[in-house]
Amino acid sequence: MSTDDPVARHRARLAAGVRVAKRVGYGALLLAIVAFVAGAASGFPRALVAVCIAGLVASCVILPVPIVMGYGIRAAERAERDQTRERAERDQQRERAERDQQRERAERDQQRERAERDDAR
Template sequence: MSNRHDDPVRRKRAQVAKWTLIANRVGYLLLALAMALFVIAFAFGFSPTMASLIIGSLVVSFILLAPSIVLGYAVKAAERDDVERGL
């Protein structure tokens, strides 16, 4: 049996986990930015620029979050399965 650190599948899984964590953090940050911009625009008046910033940050956050959440759960499930099998 090979060492856990030598396994190419585990290395790739760790790399995917790292990138999904980054995408999650950036995605949620952009979602928070969109909410903050919406509150500011609501308080001071909507402009076309503000609406574009809100929509843009929402779209990018959804593009980042959708696959990163799914891949994050997949990595966690694969790791949990490996532990249950004793690998």
């Protein structure tokens, strides 16, 4: 990714935000799991049940957006890589075709020169 590309810079900023949001969302889920295990071990006191529910709700609210955006960012990067590779392949094919044409022209010119020399004899 070029730092001169504004789209790549924007995508990188979004990716950083997605990473932070995923950490927060999965952290809330981990908190809910820990609160549930602690609550199960201690007879489910109200405070641990409230923490468990709050963690689950927070993770359900936070996680969907960064998960979907993460997929979108990866898809955009993959599409950009594919386009770059296809462009490079097209350029290589074009260069190969130009070299072949030059070679064919040179062969035709040589044949023409040989024919002219043979005619001159």
